[in-house]
Amino acid sequence: MQYAHISGWGKYVPARRMTNDDLAQLVETSDDWIQTRTGIVERRIVDEGETAITMAVKAAREALQVAHFSPRHVDLIIVATFSPDRVMPSTACMVQDAIGADGAAAFDVNAACSGFVYGLGIARSMLMTGEYSNALVIGTEAVSHMLNWEDRSTCVLFGDGAGAVFLQSSEHPGGILAVTLGADGSGGQFLTGPTVGNNYVPQIGADLDLNHLQMNGPAVFRFASRILGKAAKESAKAAGLEMEDIELFIPHQANLRIIKSAAKHLNLPMEKVFVNLQKYGNTSSASIPLALCEAIEEGRLEPGDHVVMVAFGAGLTWGAATIQWARALPIPQEPHWHTPTHWAWYRLSPWRSLVWRATLRLDAWVDRIYRLIRHRR
Ligand code: UT7
Numbered sequence: 001m002q003y004a005h006i007s008g009w010g011k012y013v014p015a016r017r018m019t020n021d022d023l024a025q026l027v028e029t030s031d032d033w034i035q036t037r038t039g040i041v042e043r044r045i046v047d048e049g050e051t052a053i054t055m056a057v058k059a060a061r062e063a064l065q066v067a068h069f070s071p072r073h074v075d076l077i078i079v080a081t082f083s084p085d086r087v088m089p090s091t092a093c094m095v096q097d098a099i100g101a102d103g104a105a106a107f108d109v110n111a112a113c114s115g116f117v118y119g120l121g122i123a124r125s126m127l128m129t130g131e132y133s134n135a136l137v138i139g140t141e142a143v144s145h146m147l148n149w150e151d152r153s154t155c156v157l158f159g160d161g162a163g164a165v166f167l168q169s170s171e172h173p174g175g176i177l178a179v180t181l182g183a184d185g186s187g188g189q190f191l192t193g194p195t196v197g198n199n200y201v202p203q204i205g206a207d208l209d210l211n212h213l214q215m216n217g218p219a220v221f222r223f224a225s226r227i228l229g230k231a232a233k234e235s236a237k238a239a240g241l242e243m244e245d246i247e248l249f250i251p252h253q254a255n256l257r258i259i260k261s262a263a264k265h266l267n268l269p270m271e272k273v274f275v276n277l278q279k280y281g282n283t284s285s286a287s288i289p290l291a292l293c294e295a296i297e298e299g300r301l302e303p304g305d306h307v308v309m310v311a312f313g314a315g316l317t318w319g320a321a322t323i324q325w326a327r328a329l330p331i332p333q334e335p336h337w338h339t340p341t342h343w344a345w346y347r348l349s350p351w352r353s354l355v356w357r358a359t360l361r362l363d364a365w366v367d368r369i370y371r372l373i374r375h376r377r
Pocket residue numbers: 028029030033034037038113152153156215216217218219220221224254255282284312313314
């Protein structure tokens with residue numbers, strides 16, 4: 001039997017900070033209101049040239065670097081996002097091209113803030129079949145592009161960023177022990193994004209803003225408070241564990257009040273709960289991988305520890321994953337001297353892509369000339 005282990009992790013957040021006081025210059029709000037109601041102090045916002053793709057690429061490269069793994073040998077890339085640069089091509093394909101992962105299959109998942117956990121569940125299943133031996137799972141969001149900066153009920157909540165994990169299969173037990181996912185589309189109207197189809201007929205209400213993210217905050221709050229604890233317990237149970245066995249709880253970083261209520265429901269002391277939303281706000285599908293990366297960086301995980309990660313979001317969707325952390329895996333790693341070759345490959349990737357695109361264009365020209373000649377004959 002194959003197990004899916006996390007052997008690499010990476011994150012990227014834009015350098016541009018936006019504090020609560022900055023927001024108070026834009027809408028009628030205050031640092032006090034935002035901190036008391038959400039726990040958020042500041043968030044990061046993409047700058048010119050930064051997108052869901054560029055952030056995903058940086059997080060992915062960091063994850064591969066931690067795993068000492070060549071981009072050329074990546075089998076699968078799954079990107080969770082609801083704020084892609086375009087509906088198609090997928091963000092995952094753009095990441096595949098940018099890192100030069102020639103042999104990888106790549107696709108996007110949209111389960112809003114639960115997207116990363118959905119991606120993790122899919123990757124785990126694909127690794128467990130034995131058909132894929134590794135996968136990059138990335139959560140990346142440039143939510144700021146779709147916020148209405150005049151709507152104080154939403155613009156104060158979100159931030160941009162990306163997080164990634166690299167999974168490798170191994171016969172060594174542990175890793176991602178269980179993933180449980182759920183959805184309830186009847187609550188879809190509580191949290192919506194911009195429409196993309198011209199024929200789309202809004203069913204939700206006349207005052208619907210079709211260009212921006214809109215949310216019924218209290219309704220999502222009630223749903224989240226109900227589902228977080230339930231999903232976490234289900235996932236732990238599917239892994240054969242009780243919540244007492246969990247060393248670290250990583251909830252979706254949306255609102256500190258929701259997190260505290262879930263921790264209380266689960267009888268977990270706050271020391272076992274990881275919180276970093278004060279720095280980044282709600283980064284949607286990037287929130288869990290960003291939090292996981294920082295938990296690792298802060299030394300909050302020891303080999304053998306059990307972690308439950310749980311998310312909820314638009315859809316409505318939810319998902320929870322239970323992991324047994326094992327840093328030292330019996331997975332053969334590339335020697336360290338290979339790392340410069342990975343960086344050389346990253347530098348070469350845009351050229352590789354350019355040459356390939358030029359070849360395709362040339363091919364099209366040759367085809368056109370051939371058709372012209374044939375037509376004249
Ligand atoms: O990833 C999933 C994404 N979504 C979430 O996790 C959001 C879940 N919901 C929430 O986190 C909370 O519902 C919010 C933080 C969005 C709102 O907190 P709340 O305690 O539910 O406030 P509320 O919406 O009931 O609003 C209370 C008051 C209202 O004023 P009145 O009607 O009582 O006079 C709002 O107009 O606060 C007002 N308000 C604000 N005041 C200052 C709403 N937004 C703001 C604001 N600054 N930014």
